[in-house]
Amino acid sequence: MTDHPQTRVLYDHPMSGNCQKIHMMLACLDLPYETIFVDVLNGATKERAFTRMNPMQQIPVLRDGAQTICDSQAILVYLAAKYDPDWADRTPIGMAKIAEWLSFAAKEVSNGPQMARLWHLTKEDGIDIGKATASGLKVLAQLQAHLADRDWLCLDRPTIADIAVFPYIATARDGELPLDEYPAVCAWLRRIRDLPGYRPLKGTREMAEKYKNSKEAYE
Numbered sequence: 001m002t003d004h005p006q007t008r009v010l011y012d013h014p015m016s017g018n019c020q021k022i023h024m025m026l027a028c029l030d031l032p033y034e035t036i037f038v039d040v041l042n043g044a045t046k047e048r049a050f051t052r053m054n055p056m057q058q059i060p061v062l063r064d065g066a067q068t069i070c071d072s073q074a075i076l077v078y079l080a081a082k083y084d085p086d087w088a089d090r091t092p093i094g095m096a097k098i099a100e101w102l103s104f105a106a107k108e109v110s111n112g113p114q115m116a117r118l119w120h121l122t123k124e125d126g127i128d129i130g131k132a133t134a135s136g137l138k139v140l141a142q143l144q145a146h147l148a149d150r151d152w153l154c155l156d157r158p159t160i161a162d163i164a165v166f167p168y169i170a171t172a173r174d175g176e177l178p179l180d181e182y183p184a185v186c187a188w189l190r191r192i193r194d195l196p197g198y199r200p201l202k203g204t205r206e207m208a209e210k211y212k213n214s215k216e217a218y219e
């Protein structure tokens with residue numbers, strides 16, 4: 001894999017919500033970047049060159065000049081700290097509140113809405129759709145209760161916490177979760193869509209089939 005010492009490169013798949021977090025953050029920060037397509041549905045993250053870059057064998061990975069950062073939550077932390085700390089926070093309690101939601105994105109949102117979407121779009125082996133659906137419903141109920149009396153997940157302004165949780169909640173219907181039954185969650189999604197960095201995430205069963213059955217990159 002080549003080095004890009006002066007450039008910013010996102011290793012990406014157009015259907016990935018974890019990559020969408022980084023597209024949104026880079027757009028909110030108005031930072032230019034390139035993308036490299038990673039054929040994750042056909043095992044490209046398991047290849048030796050990719051594994052050397054990210055031993056976790058997952059996208060997204062961001063190369064920013066000489067730095068390589070893996071994991072969507074870690075990339076959000078890095079981008080905010082480096083380019084606009086208002087997207088995170090400098091106070092101990094503010095940092096802790098953001099970390100709570102980054103952990104929620106990495107575990108609860110991933111095990112629930114992300115896995116339900118992946119199963120319904122790709123029927124990937126190894127996903128227990130019953131468990132993913134139950135976890136997804138619990139996540140939506142928790143968010144509905146939390147957002148009933150606030151606009152943002154924490155700190156009274158949009159932060160990397162909102163960006164980290166957003167993509168797999170916004171696409172909950174792909175996982176056949178009843179998003180419309182959670183009005184406070186839908187209102188929060190609309191507020192995020194109004195941010196300057198918003199971009200919709202692609203994802204249909206047909207598209208998943210296409211990416212699985214061909215080596216094509218972006219259409």
Ligand SMILES: N[C@@H](CCC(=O)N[C@@H](CS)C(=O)NCC(=O)O)C(=O)O
Binds near residue numbers: 057
């Ligand atoms: N905790 C990681 C999870 C990333 C993740 O699940 N990436 C998926 C694509 S959205 C992936 O690369 N899957 C390939 C694999 O796990 O083998 C993050 O937040 O970046």
